[in-house]
Amino acid sequence: xxxxxxxxxxxxxxxxxxxxxxxxxxxxxxxxxxxxxxxxxxxxxxxxxxxxxxxxxxxxxxxxxxxxxxxxxxxxxxxxxxxxxxxxxxxxxxxxxxxx
Numbered sequence: 517x518x519x520x521x522x523x524x525x526x527x528x529x530x531x532x533x534x535x536x537x538x539x540x541x542x543x544x545x546x547x548x549x550x551x552x553x554x555x556x557x558x559x560x561x562x563x564x565x566x567x568x569x570x571x572x573x574x575x576x577x578x579x580x581x582x583x584x585x586x587x588x589x590x591x592x593x594x595x596x597x598x599x600x601x602x603x604x605x606x607x608x609x610x611x612x613x614x615x616x
Contacts, residue, residue, distance in 0.1 A: 524612045527553060527565035539572035544597050545581075545590060548574040554581060556594050562612040568602050569610040 518526075535552035543550035550572040557563030571594055573581060580586045581594075599605050 521612055525559045525565055534567055535570045543574035543577050544571050545577045550574040554578050557610045564610055
């Protein structure tokens with residue numbers, strides 16, 4: 517059975533569906549078709565699988581966000597996008613905390 521942390525970090529289908537709709541099925545960085553499975557705050561850093569922490573990226577932008585020198589630039593672009601989507605967006609609320 518999965519731990520509470522594992523469950524909290526996973527992206528449920530309902531969240532993927534809402535993010536896909538919010539992002540119109542397009543990569544928020546380049547506009548190509550994408551998949552809503554990119555965490556702003558990575559799972560490895562305890563980033564929650566919630567709408568405010570998930571964006572749609574194409575495979576190329578997702579790979580670059582995860583593993584390239586573009587990460588810092590992309591992170592700022594994603595941060596700005598999420599702030600536009602959620603006026604009360606707060607990075608500190610995107611991290612799993614024990615006892616959630």
